Amino acid sequence: FILFGEVLEHLLAHPRRVFAFLLRHLAPGGLLLVTTPNFFGRHGLTMLQRGLNPAPLFPEAADPSERHHHHVREYSMLELVEWLDRSGGRTEALLYSDCWDEFQDGPFATNDYEERGNLVVLASRA
16 A cells, blocks of 8 residues: 655656556555645635636745745646556546645635545556
8 A cells, every 4th residue: 555645746747657656566456545635626716716826836935945845736636547547557436635625614615526625546556
């Protein structure tokens, strides 16, 4: 079992290469669990509707040691499934999680499952 939680969005690497590497290291019958922010979560959609870019700029005064704390790119569920498939994986289960959602009320609140703030995918080798 490989748990790859809240890492993908910090990497300056193509997801196909990352997933291929992880899938190669699975034992037969093993599973890969990937979690990452949902670019199309309620928070991002609300910002887009307001004409704002939900992807934060790299901090102007950031120390080089802080570069790994910044999100390089966030993904959609369709992208995760596509890149896992292209990497030799098979999606076994997926869900949209609200585990990091801070807003239960107000402009970012949502009852739409797909607009939750986090993506979770369970995959195996194809």
